[in-house]
Amino acid sequence: MNNLIILPILIPLITGVVLIFFTKNIMAQRWISAISALLTIVVSFMLANHVYRNGIQTMDLSNWEAPYGITLVSDMLSALLVLTTSIIAFAALFYSFKSIGEARERFFYYPVVNFLIVGVNGAFTTGDIFNLFVFFEVMLMSSYVLIVLGGTKIQLRESIKYILVNVISSALFVIAVAYLYSVVGTLNMAHISVRLSEIGSAGIITVIAVLFLIVFGLKGAIFPLYFWLPGSYYAPPAPVMALFGALLTKVGVYSITRTYTLFFYHDVGYTHQLLQILAVMTIIAGVIGALAYTDIKKIIIYNIIVAVGVILFGVSVLTPESLTGSVFYLIHDMNIKATLFLLIGIIIVITGTSDLEKISGLINRYPALGWTFFIATAALAGIPPLSGFAGKLMIVRSGFETENYIGAFVVLMSSLLVLFSVMRIFIRGFWGTPRAYKNEEKAPVKWLLVAPAILTAFAVLYGFGTEAIYPVISTAAETLANPEIYINAVLKE
């Protein structure tokens, strides 16, 4: 029992409610949300530290003991993800102060961002499958508002499709929970795992596993189900894109990781084989998209899909090393996607377009922007000392060790092509003859660059500090590899 667990959910929730009363006063909104975001970082850091020292922490809401009430569980993986979420949320908020525009700020932008963080942190923390659905809905409702806020034509058009896809996948989620409940008769995730291992590998469990894969795959954008993502993520402004790209798909990936390591590890031959095939296809589809477009936003959006594939390939291999690699890569990717979207936001502010054909020679006027972008892209592709390298190395190595040659090879090739796709942005957009742009004089580039620069510094430190962070990450992967640790912590047997 530890009340620290609920604070990263509670602080943004209360902030969001309080902020609704300050819609007229924009300065107050900024200050309150900045302070609460900082507070959330501090609390989640304390939580991660506590979990690392004392093992998995659980909290039974209203003291209803584990299988009966709703339990919040913070193992190393969820504590780390909550910490990363808090940092990214702060960076995106800080970036929004100068870039989101007063119209949006008046119409509940900050409260909604806070509610989004409630949903994301809650989904990472909860230990109850139906509560996961509820937090998903909190997160999705906020994302609907964020995607449509501003009401331009493209936003309205894309948000209708986005809402429709997610409503259908929510209905599927309810259906999947219903089937699972009728088989195991419980909703607590640890208890589900116990009951499922008593049943063993029945056909119905495989069906449920695939149904969950479809539900979370729609949110996490795996191969055939990513069709909605490029259009929807294209519409909103840069800080919202950063929040979406860094957090929303990763919640889907986290849920797949959680359910496929905690529940469905009995009939690995079918479910994990399927997951692996889909992961590899996801990487290929993402790479094709990233190479096909000359629009900066589109290139990075397709890179989200590539990363989802890489992480899930690591999960599907299901060795302790590959899981460690996946956790490494998951946290790296959340950080670096937020960075890149924020940097792209700056480019759009300067040039007024995201089309590479119309941009060139930015590095002459904006060397700091150029070099930050360069480091971020190198980290994205996993150039050795930077942050993407360690995770990918572990995933590829365990892929070869378990003789999944095709998958490991695709992951390897994908890093090369990802590097090519983002270097194209650098070469075309930053080199070449400088041009004059309309909004150049007014753009507050120095202010906007602070948040992505800090995140890039994190990426560099994360890469150089791999050795130091390794014990923390491997603790997280150990829980994934041995579900007993999780079950014992929750049910206290």
Place this chain on the structure above:
Amino acid sequence: MEILMSFLIGILFMTATYLMLSKSLLRIIIGTGLLSHGAHLLLLTMGGLKRGAAPLLGEHASSYADPLPQALILTAIVISFGVTAFFLVVAYRAYQELGTDNMDRLRGKEGHE
């Protein structure tokens, strides 16, 4: 009873699918409403339909009704109610802004205003 419910749920899903495949935005929204109704009834049915006393009040009853599926669909209904309301508002706003509720004409070129 379960058989009857299965047929009902099946009909709801079928109608929902038909409506969601149509062109008009309003029909699609009605379709999503029916889809979530079907999902909620499925949740209730999968929890087991049985006659029994209320779980806390009937202390000496021989069998109890399972309260959990009812609690779950209560939550799910509230959520789908909120989402549907929001969806209707967005659809109306989109109709005002884009001048059409035909999904074919909402397609547009990607990234094009």
